[in-house]
Amino acid sequence: MNLSRLAAVVGKEFLEMRRNRLLLWTIGLPPLALTLLPPAILLAVRYLPAQEVSPEEISGFAKLVPQLTSFSTDELMELFLLRTFLTIFLLLPLVLPLTIAAHSIIGEKQLRTLEPLLSTPITTAELLLGKSLAAVAPAVVATWLAYAVFFSTMPWLVSTPQVYRALLEPTWLLAAVALSPLLSLLSVSCGVAISARVNDPRSTQSVSVLLILPVISVVAGQAVGWFLLDLRLLCVGSALVALVDAAILYAGVLLFDRETILTRWK
Amino acid sequence: MIRAEGLSKQFGGFVAARDLSFEVKPGEIFALLGPNGAGKTTTVRMLACLIGPTSGQAVVAGLQVGRQDDAIRARIGVLTETPGLYEKLSPAQNLRFFARLYGLDAARIDSQVARYLEMLGLSARRDEPVSGFSKGMRQKLAIARAMLHEPQVLFLDEPSSGLDPEAARVVREFIAELRDEGRTILLCTHNLDEADRLADRIGVIKQRMIEVGTADALRRRLYGSSLAVRLRGATDAQVAAVRALAFVSDVTRRGDELLLAMPEPARTAPDVVRELVRAGADVVSVVEERRSLEDVYLTLVDGRP
Numbered sequence: 001m002n003l004s005r006l007a008a009v010v011g012k013e014f015l016e017m018r019r020n021r022l023l024l025w026t027i028g029l030p031p032l033a034l035t036l037l038p039p040a041i042l043l044a045v046r047y048l049p050a051q052e053v054s055p056e057e058i059s060g061f062a063k064l065v066p067q068l069t070s071f072s073t074d075e076l077m078e079l080f081l082l083r084t085f086l087t088i089f090l091l092l093p094l095v096l097p098l099t100i101a102a103h104s105i106i107g108e109k110q111l112r113t114l115e116p117l118l119s120t121p122i123t124t125a126e127l128l129l130g131k132s133l134a135a136v137a138p139a140v141v142a143t144w145l146a147y148a149v150f151f152s153t154m155p156w157l158v159s160t161p162q163v164y165r166a167l168l169e170p171t172w173l174l175a176a177v178a179l180s181p182l183l184s185l186l187s188v189s190c191g192v193a194i195s196a197r198v199n200d201p202r203s204t205q206s207v208s209v210l211l212i213l214p215v216i217s218v219v220a221g222q223a224v225g226w227f228l229l230d231l232r233l234l235c236v237g238s239a240l241v242a243l244v245d246a247a248i249l250y251a252g253v254l255l256f257d258r259e260t261i262l263t264r265w266k
Numbered sequence: 267m268i269r270a271e272g273l274s275k276q277f278g279g280f281v282a283a284r285d286l287s288f289e290v291k292p293g294e295i296f297a298l299l300g301p302n303g304a305g306k307t308t309t310v311r312m313l314a315c316l317i318g319p320t321s322g323q324a325v326v327a328g329l330q331v332g333r334q335d336d337a338i339r340a341r342i343g344v345l346t347e348t349p350g351l352y353e354k355l356s357p358a359q360n361l362r363f364f365a366r367l368y369g370l371d372a373a374r375i376d377s378q379v380a381r382y383l384e385m386l387g388l389s390a391r392r393d394e395p396v397s398g399f400s401k402g403m404r405q406k407l408a409i410a411r412a413m414l415h416e417p418q419v420l421f422l423d424e425p426s427s428g429l430d431p432e433a434a435r436v437v438r439e440f441i442a443e444l445r446d447e448g449r450t451i452l453l454c455t456h457n458l459d460e461a462d463r464l465a466d467r468i469g470v471i472k473q474r475m476i477e478v479g480t481a482d483a484l485r486r487r488l489y490g491s492s493l494a495v496r497l498r499g500a501t502d503a504q505v506a507a508v509r510a511l512a513f514v515s516d517v518t519r520r521g522d523e524l525l526l527a528m529p530e531p532a533r534t535a536p537d538v539v540r541e542l543v544r545a546g547a548d549v550v551s552v553v554e555e556r557r558s559l560e561d562v563y564l565t566l567v568d569g570r571p
Contacts, residue, residue, distance in 0.1 A: 008366035012352070019354035019395070112350040116411065119314050119344040120367040121336050259317045263277060
């Protein structure tokens, strides 16, 4: 693996991204929307007339966190809502890089830049890893920013300090630092592997529907009280995603057949 | 510098190239001529290690195709059929990216990018996005990209295709400069005039190699060599006088013009003129008859006379 060539690919991808306004909006809007949504909903819940929430409605969640017995129903509701958002933030590293990766590989096909690129000494692994890193980095940074904005604004938005204290768990630090990059890599590896076989970025993006299912399942599972995304579950999940990442990256390199790409892509 | 032996490529049931054998000597421009689908691009792709041959073997820059592909790719420059440039990036950014892939250090990247942009007249627009460039400018930029690492072997696939005459001339002059620098060039082209002007030798292919040689050798092989002599009021006696010359194998009379089939017209033309003057002829012009490369090409490819 030649690091200089790897850095060249990453640098070129960033340059192209900076010049693609549509792509920048596509990358920028979801994190912005997801970051603004929790404060907006908290304020809406607080200031708009709403139905009284009965303890039964969030009993599933309360049951999973026995140490929250001192919390009022409103506090529990707020905590449940915010934890749900923190889980939903994990969609960002899945969805964002897929858009970037789809444009990255299929863009090369459409511009017919792959043949000159492949006629250089670059290896398939360097090319794919460079493109993957370039797609992962902005998504991870966007996810970190979303978490940072969330945790820095919440002290002023939550109803009581104990809700905020309950939010400050190592689970979310691990989610941001470890799971987000791994999920990004999963998304990109899938994108790269699929876009090596199709000609339309939309085909690749449609895979995102499948990729977000596990995260949606976690949100739903917490809502109905089946389980809670805690540190242990997150560690197991991260290890599992890391294994899948490695397998799909390897498959991506195998699927990226230079000859097929050059002779059959039109 | 390039040697192909029995190189073949098959895609499913379609044979793109069959049993190609040829050699390109160091410092030579070798033109591959052939109709669409003749296998020119496939041949270049095999030699540039972009696709693997189905059978046969090849050596490029002293390295074995199929065994030392990465090393070969580092030593060759390839101009692909389409320029394939990053449209949103500037010429300088496009070139810097490729220079890094070829492993140039930072100082050399700057100097090489500046050198080739200047050489191909793109310096003034070095920081503008390529999307606004004409076809000719794109092609020049693609050639610069293939040259950044100063390869000794160059594969140029249709370098002047679709260019206006002025841009095509700039590209041709640049290729001639590259030959003068001693680089070995494999040139794929449809442009027969370009091949005639630039190539030291020509290979005519249609899946298989039909003929290889210099343009003049191909002309001689197909049509022999002849001298066209225009007279003022040619007579039968004058025709008989040249026919009697030992080295003249045939004489065709077309009005006042005599077409003399003979070896080495350039050497024997003075003897012909002397004999005609002795026979009382007024010689208006004497030229060596040259069939166009197009005639040669069509005869070889389609069997047309």
